[in-house]
Amino acid sequence: MNQEAARQPTYADVNRDVIRTLEPPSPMYFGWMSVVGLILTAGILAWTYQIYMGMGAAGKRTPQMWAMYITSFVFWIGIGHAGTLISAILYLFRARWRTSIFRGAEAMTVFAVMTAGLFPLIHAGRMWFAYWLLPYPNQRYLWPNFRSPLVWDVFAISTYLTISVVFFFVGLLPDIAAIRDASTGWKKKIYGALALGWEGTDRQWRHYRRAYGLFASLATPLVLSVHSVVSWDFAMALVPGWHSTLFAPFFVNGAIFSGFAMVLVLIIPMRYFWNLYPYITDKHLDAMGKLILVTSLVLTYFYVCEAFTAWYSGDHFERASLFWKATKSYAWAFWLQYVCNSLAPLVLFSKRARTHTPTLYVVSILVLIGMWFERFNIIVPGLGHDFYPYTWGIYWPTVTDTTIVIGSFAWFFILFLGFIKVMPSVSIVEVKETLPHPVKEAHH
Amino acid sequence: MAGASVLGIFAHVDTTVKAIRELRAQGFHDFTVYSPIPVEEIETVLEENRPVSPVRLFTLIGGLTGMLTGFGLTIWSALKWGLVTGGKPIVSIPPFVIIAFELTILLGGLSTLLAILVLGKLPAVRRSSTYDPRFTVDRFGIAVSCAAERAPAVSRSLSQAGAEEVRR
Numbered sequence: 001m002n003q004e005a006a007r008q009p010t011y012a013d014v015n016r017d018v019i020r021t022l023e024p025p026s027p028m029y030f031g032w033m034s035v036v037g038l039i040l041t042a043g044i045l046a047w048t049y050q051i052y053m054g055m056g057a058a059g060k061r062t063p064q065m066w067a068m069y070i071t072s073f074v075f076w077i078g079i080g081h082a083g084t085l086i087s088a089i090l091y092l093f094r095a096r097w098r099t100s101i102f103r104g105a106e107a108m109t110v111f112a113v114m115t116a117g118l119f120p121l122i123h124a125g126r127m128w129f130a131y132w133l134l135p136y137p138n139q140r141y142l143w144p145n146f147r148s149p150l151v152w153d154v155f156a157i158s159t160y161l162t163i164s165v166v167f168f169f170v171g172l173l174p175d176i177a178a179i180r181d182a183s184t185g186w187k188k189k190i191y192g193a194l195a196l197g198w199e200g201t202d203r204q205w206r207h208y209r210r211a212y213g214l215f216a217s218l219a220t221p222l223v224l225s226v227h228s229v230v231s232w233d234f235a236m237a238l239v240p241g242w243h244s245t246l247f248a249p250f251f252v253n254g255a256i257f258s259g260f261a262m263v264l265v266l267i268i269p270m271r272y273f274w275n276l277y278p279y280i281t282d283k284h285l286d287a288m289g290k291l292i293l294v295t296s297l298v299l300t301y302f303y304v305c306e307a308f309t310a311w312y313s314g315d316h317f318e319r320a321s322l323f324w325k326a327t328k329s330y331a332w333a334f335w336l337q338y339v340c341n342s343l344a345p346l347v348l349f350s351k352r353a354r355t356h357t358p359t360l361y362v363v364s365i366l367v368l369i370g371m372w373f374e375r376f377n378i379i380v381p382g383l384g385h386d387f388y389p390y391t392w393g394i395y396w397p398t399v400t401d402t403t404i405v406i407g408s409f410a411w412f413f414i415l416f417l418g419f420i421k422v423m424p425s426v427s428i429v430e431v432k433e434t435l436p437h438p439v440k441e442a443h444h
Numbered sequence: 445m446a447g448a449s450v451l452g453i454f455a456h457v458d459t460t461v462k463a464i465r466e467l468r469a470q471g472f473h474d475f476t477v478y479s480p481i482p483v484e485e486i487e488t489v490l491e492e493n494r495p496v497s498p499v500r501l502f503t504l505i506g507g508l509t510g511m512l513t514g515f516g517l518t519i520w521s522a523l524k525w526g527l528v529t530g531g532k533p534i535v536s537i538p539p540f541v542i543i544a545f546e547l548t549i550l551l552g553g554l555s556t557l558l559a560i561l562v563l564g565k566l567p568a569v570r571r572s573s574t575y576d577p578r579f580t581v582d583r584f585g586i587a588v589s590c591a592a593e594r595a596p597a598v599s600r601s602l603s604q605a606g607a608e609e610v611r612r
């Protein structure tokens with residue numbers, strides 16, 4: 001116990017260690033930034049080309065009108081879910097281990113939703129008309145069709161982005177004030193403006209704490225609703241393999257599963273490069289590993305249900321769709337999804353694997369690949385083989401849409417890399433809250 | 445009557461709580477407590493005789509406004525152009541619940557943010573005169589506003605409670 005106490009950081013240590021992460025970056029950081037920047041530039045060029053040439057450049061032809069863009073849209077929205085789960089749901093459950101990782105996870109949410117939001121625009125082709133989706137008075141008295149799942153999506157995603165940003169910013173507020181007080185010159189001015197004059201008075205904390213709990217309670221049903229709404233984009237359609245009440249929980253669980261994998265992909269290098277071992281311990285990785293394992297098992301159960309329902313329904317088209325997915329053109333992607341999402345995470349049953357960073361890292365990457373392909377398998381083979389042969393069709397990626405999708409990863413990472421150098425990626429306040437309070441007279 | 449303010453800086457939670465209790469006992473109620481993190485013990489002492497923070501009222505009003513807007517917008521606009529699709533009623537409540545739900549959360553969240561700003565008196569351009577940058581690191585502070593002639597008594601009780609530093 002004494003040894004434990006000796007290793008425990010003090011309040012001042014927390015400030016120092018977290019603010020240290022904001023020191024001017026190393027050449028390696030700039031190296032990574034340049035690589036990511038180049039990939040992003042390629043993505044932007046590809047998008048420009050697509051706008052100039054038309055959607056044919058992205059390999060879109062009936063029936064394959066959704067393809068990689070909607071696959072990536074669902075993938076990125078899903079990534080965001082783990083951040084809200086960690087920051088809101090685990091907050092309500094008072095899971096104290098969340099404190100050192102929730103900030104990074106929340107940043108991931110905001111950036112993932114920002115990335116996801118690009119895809120409907122890219123996919124719309126003439127994205128300068130995207131505002132048509134919003135309800136606004138116009139001289140033709142036209143309003144959106146509120147019975148359309150695509151309009152639900154607009155409301156769900158924009159609410160999710162707004163609330164995530166607000167929740168994220170409110171959480172950052174006292175930490176920005178701490179950075180303001182530790183910095184000088186123009187940095188002090190910028191952080192001072194962003195901190196909005198936070199002083200940590202009893203009055204401010206009192207309302208802040210109440211509000212934080214309310215934000216968490218609002219974000220919890222929101223996060224569960226968002227991926228449900230995204231799943232209804234599919235489930236409301238009559239396409240075989242899509243028209244199922246299973247879709248909402250199936251999507252929400254998959255989203256959380258892939259998001260946890262992304263959290264690990266981001267925090268394991270952060271911990272290594274900034275030596276954040278006292279804050280992000282093996283206990284945290286172990287807990288994340290367990291969550292990945294649980295969500296993977298639930299996902300496997302959904303996969304079994306999906307196949308069973310297709311068979312048990314006795315519906316010819318449902319069965320044909322499943323058979324085609326599993327054995328024909330896209331069978332490799334279909335089986336890859338099971339290997340990555342159902343088999344690979346099973347190694348996490350072993351505690352040694354859960355605390356062994358390289359293993360966790362590899363499993364997380366496999367999960368991300370598997371979850372991207374899961375959405376691919378829903379969208380591409382689903383649309384490729386529906387009710388009658390006249391509407392069947394194969395999709396193959398083109399250079400343009402592949403570059404745009406790879407560019408979206410660069411966009412996400414450039415935002416995240418930028419964030420970790422200007423804002424505290426570990427919460428100063430919440431980490432302090434987990435430490436014992438400084439007391440003069442020990443009475444325990 | 446000239447006003448004065450006295451600031452006591454503390455390194456420990458228990459001494460801060462002790463000082464708050466003593467100030468209360470001496471009849472001082474106009475003081476501000478600074479802390480780097482929200483502390484349960486300090487809050488418990490301060491919350492005695494205080495009504496619950498009205499933040500929840502903001503959230504409730506915002507949420508209800510959002511819900512009414514959601515139903516209002518969808519129902520009104522559907523009636524505006526009564527186009528039957530898929531044999532469904534013009535006013536189809538189940539899909540409209542989704543819009544109403546999202547707007548409940550959206551306006552509920554934004555009004556909660558508004559509550560933090562309004563009730564916490566933010567944004568503030570200047571730091572208050574009793575603020576010390578150590579309050580975001582590891583020090584707690586009690587700033588007491590009192591009549592000038594009572595300032596020495598306040599200083600004394602702050603130091604007796606265990607303040608590291610007392611400023612006037």
